[in-house]
Amino acid sequence: MTKAILxxxxxxxxxxxxxERYHFPRAYLNQLQQAVGDFIIYYxxxxxxxxxxxxxxxxxxxxxxxxxxxxxDPSRPDHYYAxxxxxxxxxRAVPFREGEHYYESGLQRDDGKTSxxxxxxxxxxxxxxxxxxxxxxxxAGDDLTLPAxxxxxxxxxxxxxxxxxxxxxxxxxxxxxxxxxxxxxxxxVRAAYDNRCAVTGLRLxxxxxxxxxxxAHIRPVASAGPDSVRNGLALSGTAHWMFDxxxxxxxxxxxxxxxxxxxxxxxxxxxxxxxxxRLPADATLHPHRQFLRWHRENVFKG
Numbered sequence: 001m002t003k004a005i006l007x008x009x010x011x012x013x014x015x016x017x018x019x020e021r022y023h024f025p026r027a028y029l030n031q032l033q034q035a036v037g038d039f040i041i042y043y044x045x046x047x048x049x050x051x052x053x054x055x056x057x058x059x060x061x062x063x064x065x066x067x068x069x070x071x072x073d074p075s076r077p078d079h080y081y082a083x084x085x086x087x088x089x090x091x092r093a094v095p096f097r098e099g100e101h102y103y104e105s106g107l108q109r110d111d112g113k114t115s116x117x118x119x120x121x122x123x124x125x126x127x128x129x130x131x132x133x134x135x136x137x138x139x140a141g142d143d144l145t146l147p148a149x150x151x152x153x154x155x156x157x158x159x160x161x162x163x164x165x166x167x168x169x170x171x172x173x174x175x176x177x178x179x180x181x182x183x184x185x186x187x188x189v190r191a192a193y194d195n196r197c198a199v200t201g202l203r204l205x206x207x208x209x210x211x212x213x214x215x216a217h218i219r220p221v222a223s224a225g226p227d228s229v230r231n232g233l234a235l236s237g238t239a240h241w242m243f244d245x246x247x248x249x250x251x252x253x254x255x256x257x258x259x260x261x262x263x264x265x266x267x268x269x270x271x272x273x274x275x276x277x278r279l280p281a282d283a284t285l286h287p288h289r290q291f292l293r294w295h296r297e298n299v300f301k302g
Contacts, residue, residue, distance in 0.1 A: 250277055
């Protein structure tokens with residue numbers, strides 16, 4: 001197994017849905033097959049789409065996930081799908097370079113400048129210590145159990161030395177542990193929605209300074225829903241209860257739907273008058289249509 005960087009655009013050129021699948025040509029088949037069962041990190045390039053002059057991409061690492069399998073694309077010769085699981089957004093997007101430090105050493109030329117040739121590869125192998133370094137930079141919480149930087153190689157700068165082989169286990173245990181994933185998902189959804197309920201528009205902070213809004217999965221984890229902000233909504237306790245029981249849903253235009261028999265009047269008054277979801281300022285974090293459609297088809301009592 002080998003860790004890797006997978007590049008995907010804001011508007012993917014291929015049939016990517018990073019939370020579930022990565023679409024790629026034969027040129028990267030060997031690398032993706034080697035990554036099966038191991039973790040990868042997603043990278044968003046400067047080009048936001050397949051248009052040559054498009055810009056707006058963050059040039060940053062934004063999530064970690066695991067490659068579960070590689071399968072041929074049945075409709076397109078010489079193309080394949082990597083099936084993805086254990087997806088988790090970072091608390092912050094990590095630039096490929098901070099100061100003079102490149103998180104992927106392979107992106108830096110001998111003269112210290114950025115290698116455009118290396119950047120041209122959409123799939124890149126990633127050494128364990130560089131994977132570790134990007135994770136440390138991506139998660140703001142202190143609950144990711146990683147080996148201390150000094151343990152990677154005493155006396156050498158972190159990120160520039162090969163780790164001991166048994167240091168991978170605590171990283172993997174944290175990435176797949178439900179408590180860590182729940183805490184990270186809650187932080188990220190609350191931050192994206194500025195602690196405001198998407199259905200009621202209320203932003204409530206308790207006496208201890210903690211937000212009352214909850215982080216709800218659109219497609220539940222129990223039904224293979226990913227821990228992605230795009231599969232999340234910030235909801236008050238009552239709105240969360242109504243959403244999980246199918247009394248509310250969201251249409252593809254991000255309008256709020258209510259069950260056909262009608263909500264009790266007291267509950268209906270909680271919904272914002274225009275029935276338009278209150279969304280994150282960053283459009284890339286808006287709910288994805290695929291997850292909203294799953295909820296309408298499997299949970300909503302419309």
